[in-house]
Amino acid sequence: MKSEPDVFSLQDLKKRPKQEEPWNGVRNYQARNHMRDLMSLGDRVLFYHSRAETIGVAGLAEISRTAVSDPSALDPKSDYFDAKASPQKNPWVMVFVHFVAEFKRVVSRDELAAAPGLENMLVLKRGIRLSVQPVTMDEYSIVKKLGLSL
Numbered sequence: 001m002k003s004e005p006d007v008f009s010l011q012d013l014k015k016r017p018k019q020e021e022p023w024n025g026v027r028n029y030q031a032r033n034h035m036r037d038l039m040s041l042g043d044r045v046l047f048y049h050s051r052a053e054t055i056g057v058a059g060l061a062e063i064s065r066t067a068v069s070d071p072s073a074l075d076p077k078s079d080y081f082d083a084k085a086s087p088q089k090n091p092w093v094m095v096f097v098h099f100v101a102e103f104k105r106v107v108s109r110d111e112l113a114a115a116p117g118l119e120n121m122l123v124l125k126r127g128i129r130l131s132v133q134p135v136t137m138d139e140y141s142i143v144k145k146l147g148l149s150l
Contacts, residue, residue, distance in 0.1 A: 001047060001132050002130075004051045005052045005058075014099045016099075018098075020096055021097055023035070023095050024080060025079065027092065030130055031132040032092060034130070034133065036093050039067065039095050044060060044140060054105075055109045056107045056111065059099075059101050059102040059103050060101045060147070062100050063096070066095060068095075069090045069094075070093055103147035109124070112143065112146075117139070118142055118143070121139050
Protein backbone atom coordinates (compact mmCIF):
# COMPACT_ATOMS: atom_id res chain seq x y z
CA MET A 1 0.00 0.00 0.00
CA LYS A 2 1.44 3.33 -1.07
CA SER A 3 1.01 6.66 0.65
CA GLU A 4 2.69 10.02 0.42
CA PRO A 5 4.26 10.56 3.86
CA ASP A 6 3.28 14.24 3.93
CA VAL A 7 -0.36 13.07 3.61
CA PHE A 8 -0.21 9.93 5.79
CA SER A 9 2.95 8.13 6.84
CA LEU A 10 3.77 4.93 8.65
CA GLN A 11 4.74 7.11 11.62
CA ASP A 12 1.24 8.65 11.52
CA LEU A 13 -0.24 5.15 11.66
CA LYS A 14 2.01 4.29 14.59
CA LYS A 15 0.70 7.33 16.51
CA ARG A 16 -3.02 6.61 15.92
CA PRO A 17 -5.21 5.34 18.75
CA LYS A 18 -4.96 1.55 18.67
CA GLN A 19 -2.42 2.12 15.85
CA GLU A 20 -5.24 1.60 13.34
CA GLU A 21 -6.52 3.73 10.47
CA PRO A 22 -9.04 3.40 7.62
CA TRP A 23 -7.36 3.25 4.20
CA ASN A 24 -9.89 5.50 2.53
CA GLY A 25 -9.89 7.74 -0.52
CA VAL A 26 -8.88 5.08 -3.04
CA ARG A 27 -10.52 6.18 -6.29
CA ASN A 28 -9.09 3.73 -8.79
CA TYR A 29 -11.22 0.70 -9.64
CA GLN A 30 -8.30 -1.71 -9.93
CA ALA A 31 -6.87 -0.64 -6.55
CA ARG A 32 -10.39 -0.82 -5.08
CA ASN A 33 -10.76 -4.36 -6.42
CA HIS A 34 -7.48 -5.37 -4.77
CA MET A 35 -8.79 -4.15 -1.42
CA ARG A 36 -12.27 -5.60 -1.89
CA ASP A 37 -11.36 -8.96 -3.43
CA LEU A 38 -7.82 -9.82 -2.32
CA MET A 39 -7.37 -8.49 1.21
CA SER A 40 -8.32 -10.63 4.19
CA LEU A 41 -8.21 -10.06 7.92
CA GLY A 42 -4.64 -10.44 9.16
CA ASP A 43 -2.98 -10.07 5.76
CA ARG A 44 0.36 -8.31 6.07
CA VAL A 45 1.04 -5.14 4.12
CA LEU A 46 4.21 -3.44 2.93
CA PHE A 47 3.78 0.26 3.76
CA TYR A 48 5.39 2.13 0.86
CA HIS A 49 6.21 5.84 0.96
CA SER A 50 5.91 7.53 -2.43
CA ARG A 51 6.82 11.11 -3.34
CA ALA A 52 9.26 11.20 -0.45
CA GLU A 53 12.90 12.06 0.09
CA THR A 54 13.57 8.31 0.08
CA ILE A 55 10.93 6.41 -1.89
CA GLY A 56 10.41 2.85 -0.71
CA VAL A 57 9.05 0.57 2.00
CA ALA A 58 9.00 2.19 5.44
CA GLY A 59 7.58 -0.75 7.38
CA LEU A 60 4.81 -3.24 7.88
CA ALA A 61 1.10 -3.10 8.62
CA GLU A 62 -1.73 -5.61 8.56
CA ILE A 63 -5.36 -5.63 7.54
CA SER A 64 -7.37 -5.25 10.74
CA ARG A 65 -10.81 -4.90 9.12
CA THR A 66 -11.80 -5.98 5.63
CA ALA A 67 -13.48 -3.90 2.94
CA VAL A 68 -16.47 -1.76 3.91
CA SER A 69 -18.15 1.16 2.16
CA ASP A 70 -15.94 4.29 2.15
CA PRO A 71 -18.01 7.16 3.61
CA SER A 72 -15.52 9.79 2.41
CA ALA A 73 -16.99 9.32 -1.10
CA LEU A 74 -20.32 10.66 0.21
CA ASP A 75 -18.92 13.66 2.12
CA PRO A 76 -18.91 16.85 0.01
CA LYS A 77 -16.28 18.34 2.35
CA SER A 78 -13.89 15.43 1.79
CA ASP A 79 -11.01 15.53 -0.67
CA TYR A 80 -12.23 12.08 -1.72
CA PHE A 81 -15.85 13.08 -2.45
CA ASP A 82 -17.42 11.38 -5.47
CA ALA A 83 -20.54 13.16 -6.74
CA LYS A 84 -21.63 9.98 -8.53
CA ALA A 85 -21.64 7.92 -5.32
CA SER A 86 -24.78 7.61 -3.20
CA PRO A 87 -25.65 5.80 0.05
CA GLN A 88 -27.50 3.22 -2.07
CA LYS A 89 -24.71 2.83 -4.65
CA ASN A 90 -21.26 3.67 -3.34
CA PRO A 91 -18.65 1.88 -5.47
CA TRP A 92 -15.78 2.81 -3.15
CA VAL A 93 -14.49 0.72 -0.27
CA MET A 94 -11.86 1.03 2.41
CA VAL A 95 -10.03 -1.40 4.64
CA PHE A 96 -8.49 -0.72 8.02
CA VAL A 97 -4.77 -1.14 8.57
CA HIS A 98 -2.94 -1.72 11.84
CA PHE A 99 0.68 -0.82 12.52
CA VAL A 100 3.08 -3.78 12.79
CA ALA A 101 6.67 -2.55 12.49
CA GLU A 102 8.76 0.39 11.37
CA PHE A 103 12.02 -0.33 9.59
CA LYS A 104 15.16 1.39 10.92
CA ARG A 105 15.31 3.12 7.54
CA VAL A 106 13.28 3.02 4.35
CA VAL A 107 14.13 0.15 1.99
CA SER A 108 14.61 2.32 -1.08
CA ARG A 109 13.16 1.71 -4.50
CA ASP A 110 16.72 1.24 -5.80
CA GLU A 111 17.39 -1.44 -3.17
CA LEU A 112 14.15 -3.18 -4.10
CA ALA A 113 15.07 -3.08 -7.80
CA ALA A 114 18.49 -4.60 -7.05
CA ALA A 115 17.21 -7.39 -4.78
CA PRO A 116 17.11 -10.88 -6.29
CA GLY A 117 13.57 -12.21 -6.38
CA LEU A 118 11.87 -8.83 -6.76
CA GLU A 119 12.29 -8.50 -10.54
CA ASN A 120 8.54 -8.88 -11.12
CA MET A 121 7.32 -6.80 -8.20
CA LEU A 122 4.58 -4.52 -9.55
CA VAL A 123 5.69 -1.40 -7.69
CA LEU A 124 8.96 -1.53 -9.67
CA LYS A 125 7.26 -1.68 -13.08
CA ARG A 126 7.09 1.43 -15.25
CA GLY A 127 3.63 2.95 -15.46
CA ILE A 128 2.20 1.06 -12.47
CA ARG A 129 1.02 3.78 -10.12
CA LEU A 130 -1.70 2.05 -8.13
CA SER A 131 -1.84 2.91 -4.44
CA VAL A 132 -2.81 -0.69 -3.63
CA GLN A 133 -0.98 -3.53 -5.37
CA PRO A 134 -0.74 -7.25 -4.75
CA VAL A 135 2.58 -8.66 -3.52
CA THR A 136 3.53 -12.32 -3.58
CA MET A 137 4.48 -14.09 -0.36
CA ASP A 138 8.05 -14.43 -1.65
CA GLU A 139 8.25 -10.70 -2.43
CA TYR A 140 6.85 -9.85 1.01
CA SER A 141 9.40 -12.12 2.71
CA ILE A 142 12.32 -10.64 0.79
CA VAL A 143 11.30 -7.03 1.55
CA LYS A 144 10.60 -7.84 5.20
CA LYS A 145 14.02 -9.44 5.53
CA LEU A 146 15.68 -6.40 3.91
CA GLY A 147 13.79 -4.01 6.19
CA LEU A 148 14.36 -5.85 9.43
CA SER A 149 18.04 -6.51 8.77
CA LEU A 150 19.00 -2.88 8.17
